[in-house]
Amino acid sequence: MDLKALKKQESKRKISKGYMWAFFCALFWGIWYLPGTVVWVLNPFDKMNSAIAETSGDGIALVVTAVLITAFNALTVMLALMVWNGVLGKYKELGRTLREFHTCSKWFFLASICGGPMAILGSFIAMGFIGGSFAAVAGLLYPVIGSILAYYWYGERISKRAAIGIAVIVLGGVSIYGGGLLNELSSGNVPWIGYLGGLMAAIGWGTEGAIAGKGLDISEPDAGLTLRFLGENIIWWIIIVPILALVGFPMYSFAVQAFEPLTLLILIFAGITFGFCYVTWYKSFPLIGVGRGQGIGNLYGFCAVIFIFLFFGDVPDWTIILGGLLCIAGSFIMFTEDTSALETLRGD
Secondary structure (H helix, E strand, O other), X not given: OOHHXXXXXXXXXXXXHHHHHHHHHHHHHHHHHHHHHHHHHOOOHXXXXXXXXXXXXXXXXXXXXXXXXXHHHHHHHHHHHHHHHHHHOOHHHHHHHHHOHHHHHHHHHHHHHHHHHHHHHHHHHXXXXXXXXXXXHHXXXXXXXXXXXXXXXXXXXXXXXXXXXXXXXXXHHHHHHHXXXXXXXXXXXXOHHHHHHHHHHHHHXXXXXXXXXXXXXXXXXXXXXXXXXXXXXXXXXXXXXXXXXXXXXXXHHHHHHOOOHHHHHHHHHHHHHXXXXXXXXXXXXXXXXXXXXXXXXXXXXXXXXXXXXXXXOOOOOHHHHHHHHHHHHHHHHHHOOXXXXXXXXXXX
């Protein structure tokens, strides 16, 4: 076998591995919406929501409760990732990546801002205001944001087929948001904050992917990802939660109550599923690019709707189902792209 054939074979193997990581990301991400939906009705979060609603209103109560849930989600993900890095023996790599702030780790701390206070908080807000199925499908627009940013920022190639896939995903997003908005506008009751949360999830995860792709040029995915969640925990537990407590919300009194066995079990389940979702997500980017990794990871919406239906019997509106199917179709258009288009992920 000549050098050219070996190079082509290695490229095909790398691409197949990248798609495999992105597909596992979709599975773990879809499963995450089960504990993410259940946690809202568990103590102390249900009591916290009711207590704050009595003094500040339902909207503020849901958002503040979502902040505490998201903070605990970040904490359990961080614990899962520390165990994961320990099993792989990558603590030295973790320290090396952390020390290289200006060239490397700064990208992961920037990614934590987009992924935590914007994307994950937005997704929990969408779950609280509208429901798990909507929250799962609303975020499916994120590959559009990620692909565009990666293209204009560091020249990641977008072929004609990939662009068609992205366009189909946009149509799916119109169906997801448009159908629900029309129904609620006619009834005069629009949960705007829930729709805003879904939009935050799409923009946040798309932007995070593009930023993380920059950091992954010069770092190992497992170490970089752990620093990304270290940054998010700093944002929640050192900045946002203390500020809300100073304003007068009972953040710490309810946070202590979260260590009940059932609640803790659900939070750990959320941390494990979301942690490994992120592990596989970040591993796919260097192999097939940010746009394609996010596009295949987009199948999480389909997985989440199936899991939510099987476990809770929650049937989403037909407009959400149609939008989800369009987003999945767009992902498959990207998936069936000729592998030769992926041999060079970026322009000159």
